[in-house]
Amino acid sequence: MRVELVTNLKRQATKILAELHTSKEAVLITEHGQPSAYLVDVQDYEFMQRRLEILEAISRGERAILEGRTYSQTEAKAKLSKWLK
Missing domain, CATH: 3.40.1620 (YefM-like fold)
Incomplete structure (x- = not known):
């Protein structure tokens, strides 16, 4: 550097x-x-920002799993079908 x-x-x-x-x-x-x-460089900065967003989303998902905030496949399908109607 x-x-x-x-x-x-x-x-x-x-x-x-x-x-x-x-x-x-x-x-x-x-x-x-x-x-x-x-x-x-602008492209490098934007790439790093996208990567950070992905890592933050993964972290939120892991936290949800640890806190038991998840749905079974059946529950998820039921919720999505109501939402998509």
Whole structure:
């Protein structure tokens, strides 16, 4: 991962963004020697967001199972048939 100072980003934003799009490597922006932000390619960011949504849905499903909030196949069919009518 590349690391850039925020001052470099201010001076060379176009160059840094062009390199980011070419390399697809995230860029860590630092301020006063401390991590401040990450620059990532738009497609990579959107991919990560979709992946996170899927993982959150799996987590909700696992939690429902642990809490006993599930239906048998027969119960699910009955509920869906009422809903789909």
